[in-house]
Amino acid sequence: MDAYAATSLELLRSLNRSDWLPPYDENAVETVFKEQRTHVAEFKALYEAGRREVDGVEEIEEGIKPIMSLHISTLHRNKRCLLAYQNHRTSKLRDLRFETSVIPPHLKKQLSKQEIEYFKEYDSLLESYQRSVGVSLTSFVGGLTGGDGCPSTNMIEVRVTKKGGAGEIVTDDGGTVDLKEGTTHFLKRGDVERMIRMGEVEQVRGGV
Amino acid sequence: MYFDIDDILTETANITCIARNDCASLAFLRPYNSTSTTVSSNVLAEGEKCELPLWACISLALESRFFDMQLPKHYGDSFRKKLDGGGENFNLRIKSLYYYEVGELLCSRIKRIPTSRRGTDNRLVLIKKEAEILREVLKKTFVGERFRKNLDWSLNSSDEDVTAHTSKLAHAEKELFDIGARSSYALESWKNHGSRRIEISSIVKASNDFIASNKRVVSPEAAADSDNKRPRVFG
Numbered sequence: 552m553d554a555y556a557a558t559s560l561e562l563l564r565s566l567n568r569s570d571w572l573p574p575y576d577e578n579a580v581e582t583v584f585k586e587q588r589t590h591v592a593e594f595k596a597l598y599e600a601g602r603r604e605v606d607g608v609e610e611i612e613e614g615i616k617p618i619m620s621l622h623i624s625t626l627h628r629n630k631r632c633l634l635a636y637q638n639h640r641t642s643k644l645r646d647l648r649f650e651t652s653v654i655p656p657h658l659k660k661q662l663s664k665q666e667i668e669y670f671k672e673y674d675s676l677l678e679s680y681q682r683s684v685g686v687s688l689t690s691f692v693g694g695l696t697g698g699d700g701c702p703s704t705n706m707i708e709v710r711v712t713k714k715g716g717a718g719e720i721v722t723d724d725g726g727t728v729d730l731k732e733g734t735t736h737f738l739k740r741g742d743v744e745r746m747i748r749m750g751e752v753e754q755v756r757g758g759v
Numbered sequence: 760m761y762f763d764i765d766d767i768l769t770e771t772a773n774i775t776c777i778a779r780n781d782c783a784s785l786a787f788l789r790p791y792n793s794t795s796t797t798v799s800s801n802v803l804a805e806g807e808k809c810e811l812p813l814w815a816c817i818s819l820a821l822e823s824r825f826f827d828m829q830l831p832k833h834y835g836d837s838f839r840k841k842l843d844g845g846g847e848n849f850n851l852r853i854k855s856l857y858y859y860e861v862g863e864l865l866c867s868r869i870k871r872i873p874t875s876r877r878g879t880d881n882r883l884v885l886i887k888k889e890a891e892i893l894r895e896v897l898k899k900t901f902v903g904e905r906f907r908k909n910l911d912w913s914l915n916s917s918d919e920d921v922t923a924h925t926s927k928l929a930h931a932e933k934e935l936f937d938i939g940a941r942s943s944y945a946l947e948s949w950k951n952h953g954s955r956r957i958e959i960s961s962i963v964k965a966s967n968d969f970i971a972s973n974k975r976v977v978s979p980e981a982a983a984d985s986d987n988k989r990p991r992v993f994g
Contacts, residue, residue: 555815560771563764570965597784614802617782617825624818631767638762650960658962707957740957748960750967 555625559583559632566639575640575663583629590629594622644670648677649689651748709743710735713751720746765930769860770814776826778807785809813861821868827882830889831855834862839896847904851929858929859897866894905932913939917947 558579565573597619601612611619644666647654654662654670662670681687710733711717717730722742730736730746735755746752760766778785786801788809803809811819811826820826832838833854842849851858869890872883912924913936921940925933 571962614781614783618784628814635762650962655963744957747957750959750963
């Protein structure tokens with residue numbers, strides 16, 4: 552017996568249970584498409600079986616109208632659930648672009664190929680817009696989003712927390728810094744803010 | 760809103776409905792413990808009760824009139840009177856997670872049904888009256904003592920265990936509480952650090968915590984238990 556919109560609801564519940572996004576459930580989405588086709592087929596069968604011609608006017612037998620109506624409602628319900636599922640995921644991707652600028656590697660497996668493509672295209676759209684208006688929307692320092700305003704100092708102290716170190720970075724004034732795990736460095740905000748957001752280094756508490 | 764997940768989940772609430780005529784092929788809606796017999800086992804007979812999720816109830820009972828609906832008990836007369844008398848300590852969450860949203864949706868959809876149909880539909884007239892009263896009670900409850908208490912807890916409990924309070928809140932109230940708690944935390948954070956601190960992204964932090972907690976092995980019993988579920992009809 553068909554489940555009426557149970558699969559599509561479970562997709563949405565999985566979004567609520569997850570901290571960020573669950574892996575894209577290709578199988579469940581396919582199942583919902585199959586269910587939709589079943590509902591359409593059953594509706595058509597009911598229509599063919601229930602048609603009557605009364606005084607030249609085509610009518611449907613009263614008794615089957617409720618089940619036909621239920622099939623239609625379920626089609627609409629499944630559609631709404633699937634669209635909401637997709638909409639929620641893509642809106643999280645757009646938020647991610649503002650949070651971290653790249654997809655953190657361990658989150659990539661939660662996304663479908665199309666979603667990774669969506670992120671790339673959104674990224675280039677945002678970049679070209681920012682270039683054209685000359686304003687950074689994603690800076691964490693005095694940006695239009697994500698920033699709290701101007702800080703009192705340009706230099707911050709950071710400790711490297713990423714296992715195995717965070718590699719070598721090139722600073723704005725051309726020097727290189729080797730970020731070994733556990734080491735502390737005094738660097739410009741602009742050089743390290745992205746790494747702090749990604750969790751590779753942390754700002755030392757009580758730093759100036 | 761159409762894409763809003765909470766609005767979609769609101770419409771999963773179960774509503775008791777009564778068939779107004781014989782409904783072919785809807786016998787599966789009969790509750791498991793039903794003892795009624797009908798001419799054909801495939802037909803839900805006139806007068807038989809069943810439970811429909813709100814999304815199906817809206818189209819089958821409110822837009823089309825194949826079914827009559829009954830307001831759930833927690834929106835009924837006796838509960839409304841208790842709420843009216845001061846429900847600041849009631850556990851609304853246990854009655855219905857989306858207590859306010861379901862109530863408001865029912866009221867607005869019931870209001871929309873036109874009454875100028877041929878013949879008097881007494882059940883419809885009665886339920887419209889009930890919906891009007893329910894709407895007023897919901898409004899009064901939401902902005903009354905419960906709101907005041909919620910506001911107080913959300914802005915002044917940064918270091919306390921709030922579960923005793925939040926476990927009784929309906930979804931809409933919990934959302935307000937969360938907004939208040941976040942604002943309160945942001946203010947404290949700003950007072951302590953100004954704008955000098957950059958925080959790790961909440962998405963990265965949450966997924967790091969998730970990965971760390973997921974490294975625990977799931978027990979075979981827990982895995983087997985998840986298979987023993989009754990097949991569901993409605994989503």
